[in-house]
Amino acid sequence: MLSETAGRDLEGALAALSRVASVINSNRPLDEMLERVTAVAAELIGAHQGVTSLTVGDDWSQAINTVHLSDKYAEWRDYDEQPTGAGIYSEVCARNEPMRLRQAELEAHPAWRAFGTAADRHPPMRGWLAAPLVGRDGRNLGLIQLSDRFEGEFDTIDEALLLQIANMAAIAIEQARLGEALAEQQAARFRDELISGISHDMQTPMGTILGLTGLLLDENHTPPAEQREMLEIVHRQTRSLRGLVQQFLDFSRLQSGRELQLRREPVDIGAAIDRIVELFAHKREMIVGVAAGLPQVTGDRDRIDQMLANLVGNATKYSDDAVRVTARHENGEVVISVVDQGRGIDEDELPRLFEKFQRGDTAAGVEGTGLGLYITSAVAEAHGGQLRVHSTPGVGSRFQLRLPARTGS
Amino acid sequence: MTVASGRRVLVADDEHDVRMMLAMLLRRAGWQVDEAADGTAALEQINASGYDALVLDLRMPGLDGLEVATAATGAGFDAPIVLFSGYLNPDVRDAATAAGITTLEKVDADQLAATLDRLSTAR
Numbered sequence: 019m020l021s022e023t024a025g026r027d028l029e030g031a032l033a034a035l036s037r038v039a040s041v042i043n044s045n046r047p048l049d050e051m052l053e054r055v056t057a058v059a060a061e062l063i064g065a066h067q068g069v070t071s072l073t074v075g076d077d078w079s080q081a082i083n084t085v086h087l088s089d090k091y092a093e094w095r096d097y098d099e100q101p102t103g104a105g106i107y108s109e110v111c112a113r114n115e116p117m118r119l120r121q122a123e124l125e126a127h128p129a130w131r132a133f134g135t136a137a138d139r140h141p142p143m144r145g146w147l148a149a150p151l152v153g154r155d156g157r158n159l160g161l162i163q164l165s166d167r168f169e170g171e172f173d174t175i176d177e178a179l180l181l182q183i184a185n186m187a188a189i190a191i192e193q194a195r196l197g198e199a200l201a202e203q204q205a206a207r208f209r210d211e212l213i214s215g216i217s218h219d220m221q222t223p224m225g226t227i228l229g230l231t232g233l234l235l236d237e238n239h240t241p242p243a244e245q246r247e248m249l250e251i252v253h254r255q256t257r258s259l260r261g262l263v264q265q266f267l268d269f270s271r272l273q274s275g276r277e278l279q280l281r282r283e284p285v286d287i288g289a290a291i292d293r294i295v296e297l298f299a300h301k302r303e304m305i306v307g308v309a310a311g312l313p314q315v316t317g318d319r320d321r322i323d324q325m326l327a328n329l330v331g332n333a334t335k336y337s338d339d340a341v342r343v344t345a346r347h348e349n350g351e352v353v354i355s356v357v358d359q360g361r362g363i364d365e366d367e368l369p370r371l372f373e374k375f376q377r378g379d380t381a382a383g384v385e386g387t388g389l390g391l392y393i394t395s396a397v398a399e400a401h402g403g404q405l406r407v408h409s410t411p412g413v414g415s416r417f418q419l420r421l422p423a424r425t426g427s
Numbered sequence: 428m429t430v431a432s433g434r435r436v437l438v439a440d441d442e443h444d445v446r447m448m449l450a451m452l453l454r455r456a457g458w459q460v461d462e463a464a465d466g467t468a469a470l471e472q473i474n475a476s477g478y479d480a481l482v483l484d485l486r487m488p489g490l491d492g493l494e495v496a497t498a499a500t501g502a503g504f505d506a507p508i509v510l511f512s513g514y515l516n517p518d519v520r521d522a523a524t525a526a527g528i529t530t531l532e533k534v535d536a537d538q539l540a541a542t543l544d545r546l547s548t549a550r
Binding site for chain 1: 442447449488512513516535536537
């Protein structure tokens with residue numbers, strides 16, 4: 019009898035614990051993990067009912083509850099009454115001790131309160147085994163409860179097993195909560211960085227425009243040649259400001275899941291490259307090569323300018339040497355390449371480069387919001403095209419914007 | 428014409444348009460202006476010739492503005508320094524203030540000449 023029990027214990031315990039361990043290591047969201055832990059506990063100990071509850075302090079109204087019921091209790095599966103904390107289960111949490119009672123013992127217990135106002139909807143019980151979920155600092159996190167063993171009554175081995183499952187689940191819960199707290203911190207940091215980026219990026223053109231228009235309005239005479247240069251700068255910086263505003267409008271549109279609005283008109287890529295290169299020619303040497311007979315593309319001229327300005331602007335930000343901008347026709351696509359000889363991007367950063375707020379380590383010390391490539395990539399896709407990147411650290415980066423060629427042009 | 432007549436200032440900013448604007452603004456206010464396009468060049472120019480004021484962009488390739496300012500004061504530079512920047516995070520602002528460096532946000536570029544006049548006469 020004893021050896022039989024011990025044999026079942028070892029096999030069952032190992033199976034249960036390894037399944038709980040794999041649930042814990044699967045890095046699932048908290049509620050999903052609780053569902054799995056509840057199911058594993060009920061199935062492996064062999065009980066028709068399992069409930070895991072996570073309290074927030076002593077507040078049962080905020081408790082997260084996951085219920086596992088076998089087919090025997092299928093008709094109660096929509097039972098979702100929020101516990102009040104008045105039941106005998108709260109004893110387990112208050113004392114951080116497991117409890118194991120037969121049905122008669124349960125109903126005779128001084129803390130038994132039946133099912134309160136939910137009595138007519140609560141599934142009937144048959145015996146009860148409960149183990150507390152205890153955090154690392156000894157504070158209670160909630161509990162796991164089982165009822166109606168498949169055969170016979172809950173025994174000491176079931177109790178030891180459930181306690182062990184509860185201990186492992188408690189570690190996983192704390193890990194998951196830590197993960198959620200970190201994700202929130204990260205989101206807050208992204209928000210701060212975005213605001214700081216927006217603020218910085220807008221201050222430069224605004225300050226420059228204010229400074230120069232102030233000089234132009236000054237009663238002291240400005241020589242015509244200097245006036246011309248000032249107006250060129252004001253014009254360029256106003257365009258830069260317009261690009262930033264466009265970027266944030268796009269971002270907000272993409273965030274809320276709306277589509278970008280595009281005009282569809284024939285666009286000459288050679289002319290677009292000339293327009294954008296002119297904006298950056300004062301910063302870096304620009305080498306332009308546009309294949310003869312390049313077909314037009316169908317798209318939004320301003321958006322195509324916006325994408326080119328982002329790619330060429332990045333190249334000038336991350337490289338001190340000449341920037342090469344070329345365009346050619348390849349298999350029905352117009353392929354625009356922007357090549358710099360800058361610091362390049364690490365291989366492990368490339369896969370997430372087009373995600374929002376992803377700025378590589380190499381971006382340290384360079385201004386930016388982390389939105390540019392995210393938006394450029396989205397605008398390329400809205401045109402039926404694609405943005406690609408190839409980069410070698412220390413050698414430079416090649417960004418390729420591929421847009422479908424206009425047919426019949 | 429102003430208190431700044433004949434005085435020399437170094438303007439360091441990697442953004443061409445901003446550097447041009449600052450130079451024009453300060454020349455109009457009577458300063459004699461030298462320019463640098465990055466932090467390393469700025470520090471070399473400061474060490475090579477004396478200036479009566481420095482206007483340094485915070486974010487520049489090579490040395491950033493705060494590093495240039497710290498290196499310059501460490502080498503005995505004791506004229507006014509304005510750290511010119513977009514958004515300044517509180518850490519940088521505190522570090523600058525602790526080092527006796529005045530900060531000015533880029534959006535307030537039109538107040539630069541007045542700020543330098545104030546700092547120069549306060550000495």
